[in-house]
Amino acid sequence: MVPVSYYLAISGILFTLGAMGVLIRRNALVIFMSVELMLNAGNLAFVAFARMYNTFSGQLFVFFVMTVAAAEVAVGLALIVAIFRTKNSINVDQMSSLKG
Amino acid sequence: MNLDLIVFLVLALTSVASAIGMLLSRSAIYAALYLVMNFMTVAIFYLLLGAPFIALSQVTVYAGAIMVLFLFVVMLLGTEALAPTSVLPYQRNAALVLGALLVVEIGYWIWRGAMTGLIPLPSSELNSMTSVQAMSKMLFSQYLLPFEVTSVLLLVAMIGAIVLTIKQKGERG
């Protein structure tokens, strides 16, 4: 059997890659996809732990995370569309009007 | 090296590679497709971990619904080519350094856990069908309230999306 630490390692790598995507990419849609990747990494860790402790709570958490992610995507994409309508761009570096 | 491990390693490589591909692809369409690939590998991970319901949900909700939504938006907004130079020149280097640090920390944490006896996964005793049944029982008894709350959450998200994207009278676009 594959040890659970392998799965955790994969989860960590994917999470880090997602974080890199959020930090490096300027396209708002790709940034949003990276966020989804991070969420998936977290889900993977949840399921791995659930398997380890032989309980369903972890899987149920994943279920809830998925619903929240679906809601988040719906609203987030709507926001991106709304921003695009006003700025005519999805470059997050052009949205800095909150500058101090 | 048994079969499980081989399957796992192949899947792991695919998943990391698709993630890096998403990270590096210039086009948002490609990025989305790489991400779909990543989600599929993760779904197989779920199957390996004995969570068939989650795996199927992963495929339908993430790889299906969410990514389709992404692709719609990408098509809608056009694949805008961004300027090559960034206004934040040190962002990339700083992100790489921080990412390395994060990996080191997570690795250290897993290594330490493995040393202190993080048990290897037991062989799957759970029947797939009983797994789904048991999970449903739990979902509709112990987690009934959160479950109902998610329905409200989805409703709110739907309304929010409609309100945000609805075209006001006289608004152009």
Add this chain to the structure above:
Amino acid sequence: MPMQTTSGLFFSLVPFVVFFPVIGLLINIIFGGRMGEKVVGTIASLAAGAAFVASVLLAYSLAMHPETVIVPFAEWIHIGTLQIDWAFRVDTLSVTMMLVVSGVGTLIHIYAIGYMHEDVRFKGDVNRYRRFFVFLNLFIAMMMILVSGDSYMMLFVGWEGVGLCSFLLIGFWYDMDTLGRPSFANANAAKKAFIANRVGDFGFLIAGLIIFWAFGSFQFDAVFARVPEIAAAMPWVIVAVTLLMLVGVAGKSAQIPLFVWLPDAMAGPTPVSALIHAATMVTAGVYLIVRSAPLYSVNHSVQYFVATLGAATALFAATIAAGQYDIKKVLAYSTISQLGFMVAAAGMGAYVAAIFHLVTHAFFKALLFLDAGSVILGMERGHHHLAHVHAEDVHGGHSSEVFDPGDMRNMGGLRKQMPVTYWLYLIGSLALAGIFPLAGFWSKDEILLDASKNYPHVYWMLLIAAFFTAFYMGRQIWMVFFGKPRTAVAEHAEESPRVMTVPLMVLASLSVLGGLLNLATIFGITLPGAHLLTEWLGHTLGEVEPGELDLIVAGVSTVLALLALYFSWLIYARKPIAAGQPDPLKKPLGPIFFGMENKWFIDEAYQFLFINPYRVISKFLADKVDWAFWHDWFHDRVIAGSYIWVSTVLLDQYADQRGIDAFANALGAGTKRLSTIMRVWQNGFVRTYALTVLVGVIAILGYLLLK
């Protein structure tokens, strides 16, 4: 009919002797403004009359059941062992007082309906009328509380209450004098009465507190039960209590040295003078001594002192009365003198004689005062008449001309103009002078008899006082009603209406027949009904030896009274004094009459001994101690100065400006500087924020791992 306490009898009616007048005054307060003056007066009179009826029923009950009955009414003060209740004491003594107060009071209420209507100051204002009758009813209620209370504290409540009513009624016309001109003389007289009473009340209050300290109770029976025990253990307590109580008696009953307020109290309307300052309130002191008989009886030196004080007052006031010209002032000093008789009797232990004289005196002195009021009103009517007839002549100088309708030198020959008043006055005077068989003869004789047995010096003083009494009453009769009118006003004086004379006739008949209350044994024959009051009061005061008519004592006093009347006729009537002529006694008596005329300069002595030093001290206290020291120096300099220094220099400049303000300003400036630095980080790029978040995540994770 409530008949719970003693079956078939009316003892439980006793609270109504207080509450009938209260009901009357409440009706008048609430509705009096809308009713006519006749209705107001009638209601007040009915209230007093109802109290009289209740008193009569109580007297009937007592006749059936002579034992003392105590009717508890309400709890008042319950603190630890101090238990003071409002309880009514129904015994023969208190009911006698109730009968006098409500009986005479009712007659005076009726009289006052007519009197107040004619008072020149009344001016048709129904509210003044209402105020007067409200005060009168309040007085009756307070007097009833005084005589019916079952403890020294309830007695004190009534004592203070009647003092208040006295003050209110003396100063009834507080802003004008007898003729309605603006003046504060009446208000000042009221204050004088109140302050003199206050001195006495102070003594009474201390006596009450000592009683509670020594006897542990205020209740009469509880106190009297322990008298022998205390008298043996702490004799000084009895002396202190009785003498301090005597101070209160001197204030309320106008004895030496606190009598000065009573003559000035004649500033009040005449019904008030009759009711409060002759018949009832001033006798409260006598009642107090008689009520406290067990206390006074145990110490003979105190008794000696009280008797001497009373006799001295009787003599002293009688001499002053003989030198006065104001018709009411004469009666006022006569009242003081007669009160001296009563106090002397009470002091000698002749309590029945004291109460007997109290009752008869209430009859004839009320009669005399009210009749004097009738005389004064008659004079005013004459004055009014003249002013009408000579309206043109006197128009100019009228207001400056001072005409005193109460001055006997302005009267003369009123017998013809006011025959009813004359006859009534004559009866009252003879009763007061102690002429057989009128009421005064019996009561005064009983006092003199007691004095002659035990206290010879008191007897002689009282005898001389009785001589003076007859003399000044004779002088008054001759000066007022005989001779020729000395002024045009007296010529036109008119008789008073029925509403005033009828109550006087009732009082006159009481003055004539009052002796029947306590007929003495004459020549060893005890007539049926004799010693009525002695037996009656005996139930309360213990067995008293019934009075006997001693031929020598009675004969001497009667002869002296007749002699005095003859002297007064010789001096004032044989050759009537003419207008403007000085008193015929002035020449032969010289300085003595000057002293009598000027009240022996007692007021001046008070002025010199107490009031002037008091003024000097108060001026010193006000100008120097209060104003210069406390206000200018202590308040303005010390307190205000230091406050200003502390606030402007210490707190404002140092603590506030350099401390708190500096801290707050530095805080603001520091925040500003810090934010100037930190605002650069807030660059608006969401990726930078995400980077910062990741730095935080790595830091927290590192901390958790390395912990």
